[in-house]
Amino acid sequence: xxxxxxxxxxxxxxxxxxxxxxxxxxxxxxxxxxxxxxxxxxxxxxxxxxxxxxxxxxxxxxxxxxxxxxxxxxxxxxxxxxxxxxxxxxxxxxxxxxxxxxxxxxxxxxxxxxxxxxxxxxxxxxxxxxxxxxxxxxxxxxxxxxxxxxxxxxxxxxxxxxxxxxxxxxxxxxxxxxxxxxxxxxxxxxxxxxxxxxxxxxxxxxxxxxxxxxxxxxxxxxxxxxxxxxxxxxxxxxxxxxxxxxxxxxxxxxxxxxxxxxxxxxxxxxxxxxxxxxxxxxxxxxxxxxxxxxxxxxxxxxxxxxxxxxxxxxxxxxxxxxxxxxxxxxxxxxxxxxxxxxxxxxxxxxxxxxxxxxxxxxxxxxxxxxxxxxxxxxxxxxxxxxxxxxxxxxxxxxxxxxxxxxxxxxxxxxxxxxxxxxxxxxxxxxxxx
DNA sequence: ACTCCACAGGAAAATTGGGGTA
DNA sequence: TACCCCAATTTTCCTGTGGAGT
Numbered sequence: 478x479x480x481x482x483x484x485x486x487x488x489x490x491x492x493x494x495x496x497x498x499x500x501x502x503x504x505x506x507x508x509x510x511x512x513x514x515x516x517x518x519x520x521x522x523x524x525x526x527x528x529x530x531x532x533x534x535x536x537x538x539x540x541x542x543x544x545x546x547x548x549x550x551x552x553x554x555x556x557x558x559x560x561x562x563x564x565x566x567x568x569x570x571x572x573x574x575x576x577x578x579x580x581x582x583x584x585x586x587x588x589x590x591x592x593x594x595x596x597x598x599x600x601x602x603x604x605x606x607x608x609x610x611x612x613x614x615x616x617x618x619x620x621x622x623x624x625x626x627x628x629x630x631x632x633x634x635x636x637x638x639x640x641x642x643x644x645x646x647x648x649x650x651x652x653x654x655x656x657x658x659x660x661x662x663x664x665x666x667x668x669x670x671x672x673x674x675x676x677x678x679x680x681x682x683x684x685x686x687x688x689x690x691x692x693x694x695x696x697x698x699x700x701x702x703x704x705x706x707x708x709x710x711x712x713x714x715x716x717x718x719x720x721x722x723x724x725x726x727x728x729x730x731x732x733x734x735x736x737x738x739x740x741x742x743x744x745x746x747x748x749x750x751x752x753x754x755x756x757x758x759x760x761x762x763x764x765x766x767x768x769x770x771x772x773x774x775x776x777x778x779x780x781x782x783x784x785x786x787x788x789x790x791x792x793x794x795x796x797x798x799x800x801x802x803x804x805x806x807x808x809x810x811x812x813x814x815x816x817x818x819x820x821x822x823x824x825x826x827x828x829x830x831x832x833x834x835x836x837x838x839x840x841x842x843x844x845x846x847x848x849x850x851x852x853x854x855x856x857x858x859x860x861x862x863x864x865x866x867x868x869x870x871x872x873x874x875x876x877x878x879x880x881x882x883x884x885x886x887x888x889x890x891x892x893x894x895x896x897x898x899x900x901x902x903x904x905x906x907x908x909x910x
Numbered sequence: 911a912c913t914c915c916a917c918a919g920g921a922a923a924a925t926t927g928g929g930g931t932a
Numbered sequence: 933t934a935c936c937c938c939a940a941t942t943t944t945c946c947t948g949t950g951g952a953g954t
Binding site: 596600797798799819820823824827839841842843844845846847848849 | 913914915916917918919928929930
Binding site: 575577600601602817818820821824839840841842843844845846847 | 937938939940941942943944945948949950951952953954
């Protein structure tokens, strides 16, 4: 008999292919509302034709404004136009946020032979630097080094990393090295020291946020590329655009929403993709963000977050660093994991705060010391679920939350409680502002 | 005005683990 | 195999601090 699943399978493959134009890694041929930026970039990079090295470039703009896509597109066009003369190296500094890994990745992307690739650890920075330099010289042409999320790199050891990498341009003799820096922060340059700033600040291009109608153009064009334009209602496109516009004009989010909406429609055998798909997609999108950021957490951050969630579950009005740390240690015990020091936990708490998974407010509780008051924002049940997907955490059964935190033992019970309730109310109300 | 809690967070030492060299 | 070098991570040690209690 014929496999009854085949018809679905072939359908899926087909749809997956069509939906790749709505994936975040897809680089389109045309960029609506970005022709100014593209023209500027082309003008600057085209100095290669006259055999003079392009100025260094800085691209500014919030996330989802097309910086990365445009940079990739234009630099690829340059490479296509002058294949013998130009090499483009793209590095995401969020993933490679040390001098070491940037240099290794840069070198490895030039080295063609697998066997000569540089190992991901072991070499000295100097040795890698020299090897990269050697490779660059060997090429003797124009190298364009794209540093995406360059601010992540600049923050590391006083921007020394950035300085070393920019120095490549001076040290390379027979090749010319240019840089394209990409960043979300408008004030990025100001945070740099002079020696780095002057090198980088030759040309800059701003990518303004998209408004709703621009987003609609972009979405419509992408939807047309999928060949499913007939299925997608105009109102759905508009809604995606509106949601993206609300999020500082984020095209990435708008496109993701569109893709998820369509996926939901296909899955449910719907004939039309309408607004309700988009609303469903938005929920799914938020959940995916949460799930991914939790999945990507290192083990101890997961345990710590679990401790925060469980603690808040049982004891809403008393979440301070010390208590979460105590419970963290208990969970570590239960999971037979060696626990980390409180100093380290302090840093991990800050990281969780940066990720938006918890909210921390440092404040002084007077007689009861100076600490951070911690809140787990909504979704705590969902967080717990995702946390327990971890293969180490999934043996977690629950712990007894001791109430023996020193704050409560030493202090007069009723008084300390009112103090803390006031504190928590302050925090909650200040968050709403 | 002074104390002192319960940490925050900087600096530096120690540990871990990949990789090279003899 | 023993040993060195190095980056990253974590610990150890430390100084600083806002404000309720006294």
